[in-house]
Amino acid sequence: MSTLTAEPAAPASPLAETVRRFRSRHAAWIPVFAALVIFLVMLVGAQAYFGNFLTPRVLSALLLDNAYLLILAVGMTFVILTGGIDLSVGAVMAFTGMLGASLLGQGLPTAVVVPVMVILGAGMGLAVGIMVQFFDVQPFIASLAAMFAARGLAFMVSLSSIKVEDPTILWLQSTRLQGAPGTFYLTPTGIIALLVVLTGILVLQYTRFGRTVYAIGGNEQSARLMGLPVVRTKLLVYVISGVCAGLAGVVFTAYTGAAYPLTGVGTELDTIAAVVIGGTLLSGGSGFVLGSMIGVFVYGTIKTVISFLGAEQSWTRIIIGVILLAFVVMQRLIVTRTGANRR
Amino acid sequence: MKAILKHRLFWPVAALLALIVINTIARPSFLSITVQNGQLYGPMIDILRNSAPLMLVALGMTLVIATRGIDLSVGAIMAVSGAVALTFISGSSDPDGLPTVIIAVLLGVGVALVLGVWNGFLVAVVGIQPIIATLVLMLAGRGVALLITGGFITTINSEPYRFMAQGYVFGLPFAFYVSVVAIVVVALLERRTALGVLTEAVGINPEASRLAGVRSRGIIWGAYAASGLLAGLAGILYSSNIMAADANAAGLYIELDAILAVVLGGTSLMGGKFSLAGTVVGVFTIQTLKSTITFLGVPPAVSPLFLAIVVVIVVLVQSPRTRGHLARALRTLSRDDSKAVAS
């Protein structure tokens, strides 16, 4: 019986072969590389313009000021990989923050409050997942309803902000782990964020659950026919997004030292923008947590540049909007070009 | 009887009637209408007047959703049109004059139309997903509005302008007439001409419509342009109501209210068949709900929670999978995915 190989035609030059093989194996990584390049270009450009941009202080702040967004982006990546979307993350972050601050204010210990916040987030995520999976409600509407509910609940806890005096929470933000004065530093919130990123990477890459997530995003019908636990997985991704929202609530409350019911308005859109800029396709099946992290850093860099310029913060959203558009158009051009060849 | 039960509008109208009944029981004054200076007053009249901006936006949203799209930028467009109009008036030499006001309105609505055309271009010509295309304007639009107003809340004193949202004609609020005219114009345009059926065809099966010779591109483009135009008009009404251009607050969350109104009215987010009458009922339902919540003394900030509950109930009832679901759900968790009956 003859052996079937992939390329019966005469191979092109060795270099072209290597490039083709690389592209075939790692096509999904290319948008991530693009994001990384843009990020580095921005950093270099900012340094050239301001002169004092690439300092340990600024770079550390880049991570720590956006730790909450990093956590949210990890959860959102899971959801978008399956082809869904979660619009509730900002509101859930606010709600868990408010509830947590309120409970702390009533004297409950941190060791109880933090798990409660995370479980609350998980619960809201589960509700969205159930609506999507068992009632055929579109993810957009289901998570929209959850967003409304969470926002209202946040205000029900209190109409005004609640200050947090709990020492453990404040410790999360105020402690600096620094090699030597004047070098990079980390706070526990930053460590939490990095741990979440690491967990996300490991789960997506090295567990059957993670691979099922990719399979569903690639072709849900096929995944089902291949015998994969599609229903369970789709439920779980929304739970994960909710857990991340709860964790982000913890981190953000520690960061600001208070809980404010209007926190996170528009944050879901920042999150989606970061994930898309980081190379994840909205249609699902392609993308990496690492890319989302880069997307968050791009967002953070823009914010920092804006503040360096002394301009109004509203410019951040405008620029993010423009970059998002550019990325999506690029994605579209690449897709149409490969699509046209297939027919 | 069965025909009435199965009618598409049954549940939306039933929900609205139920809401009105509950309201009347809680406060008998709900249905009362008093006459002062030949003008009608009362909670119902308030609803007719205050629902105008949402009505306009929701009409446009219905058309966009019918083409299988979505317009997240309507709130931002409202902010921009209000900013443009008010900036013109406040900078003009004759703020009280009718010509000034007319020009201001035309400018505001005109800019909004251009933004709608831009959205349509991205979706119909470039082929970007509607969520992303309009998300960009949603992010950037408010920033633009802020730039136009210079970061301040521009206020004006202009009688003709005030009249639009606060004036009366033949005893009823002028804003209500604006609603009615918009509903009539859109309905005639969609149902008297073939525009409605062709829009539905495009939404249900875009490729089949294209092959059948339907001008899909034009229809989709037109839907977004209409949405922009109507949002611009809504923005004028909103700014007329508070006699100010508040770029941050104008139309905040209105896109979500509009989407909910459309969904409550029975139009599916998947596109295709749409119901303008359903949207009208949906708008009144949401407005009545808001009025109820305010009356109950619930802080407006918490009202999204109740909206979420109503939406979830209606969406679940509308979902064809709700019947006999519990047994299915249990089996589904154990990997059951077969269909006993082909669909």
Added chain:
Amino acid sequence: MTEAPSAVVEMRDISVVFPGVKALDGVDFTLRAGEVHTLMGENGAGKSTLIKALTGVYAISGGTITVQGRERVFRSTADAQSAGISTVYQEVNLCTNLSVGENVMLGHEVRRFGRIDWRATHREAARHLAALGVDIDTHSALSSHSIALQQLVAISRAMVTDARVLVLDEPTSSLDRGEVEQLFAVVRDLRDRGVAILFVTHFLDQVYEISDRLTVLRNGRLIGEHLAADLPRGELISQMIGRELDELEAISRAAEREVDRTAAPVLRATGIGRKGMLEPVDVEVYDGEVVGIAGLLGSGRTELVRLLYGADRPDTGETEVRGASARITNPRHAIDRRIAFSSEDRRAEGVIGDLTVAENMVLGVQAQRGALRKIGRAEQDAIVAEYMTALGIRPANPNALLRNLSGGNQQKVLLARWLATAPQLLILDEPTRGIDVGAKADIQRKVAELSAQGLAVVFISSELEEVVRISQRIAVMRDRRKISELDAIGIHVDDLVDVIAQESPLIAPETTSSHQKPETTPSHKKPENAA
């Protein structure tokens, strides 16, 4: 060896009922180890339903399924898989965004201490692929390989789960001759290893090439089960088609007429092509003529007609309509020239499910008139009534939603949509695919009638019998170019098959055209090539 191999799967008295339709009625079916058993039947006969019942996609309404002696009830595809039944569908249900190796091992990756060991997983995948003679980079993206290779990957996956039963549903539809050879070699190897194989195809020649046993279904009922050696081709066809044979013969006779080719052709396309899609092709159609386009799937038939209609944009070539130069780069150009096109994928490109039968029917006319001039109620009713009777559409309810009609009736409504626009050229791509036998005959009869009255028609069908039956001229396509054009009058299907196959470099030139009975039991000798 004279004893029958042991039965692995026994399906007894299977019934599957959908609202208003009994898709399967008391069907018996047996799969034996080490045997290739082919399921035969026209479109709509119930083959697909039987397979879906076996693989857990549909729940059965009656009857029993026994696998390796144990009675089973399949509530999901996973149930069927755990019973050892693996399926490779025509659309190759794999995840193209993942790598080859991952697709093979998905759900069964090799794990160490709870996390996936990718090195070992890819090694395993390569091992399974090699067992089928496939040697490709397991890290490469699945999407970068041909459909033929993707199918082999799907089969490897079946072997990972140690399937005792392999179901192959129309696996050769997108393959060229060489790829079909390779696939069959793999299938025979698996058979010799004791796997029970259920094969479904509508290519008659392939049936005799690979099958040990045949089962024929018609209209949801079992007609007969035979060893391939015992059932000559002619008998097989008549079992599949049944009494409609006479009606179809009548259509065939009526199509044997001369076409007046003195005036300018309705459409003449010279050098029409598009890079990566179709090599430049010349084609012309005259009034009152049916030009059939024959070839295997992937030969470029659909690509050609889509370019003619402007559904896709041609790179090269010129078009003339009645002698006058015409630029056709999108559907509107074609429609303005009174050219109509019915796509092969009626679900994705034809049926507008949530609109009513009436709305679907007048859509073409409405699109022509533009959005602002709505077709009046009276006119709409007239059009609907006319075509409902002319095409025999059931149920005759204009307000029924199109998605609730059967495939055959949906196709008729789509045909009506185009006929209502009074075209001068009608392009039909696989109009009889996936519909019941009665509707197929209706549509073929109608097309033949219309062309006899002067309509120019371009007709594509995978069922060569149909092409031969109603065409006056046949263009043969292969590998994205036109290789031949034949006069269809008096031609036999086998001759056509000859032409399609003759161009293949892998077939020996002295191959005879008609099938001969093989002399020995099927599992030990390859039957002679049927083409």
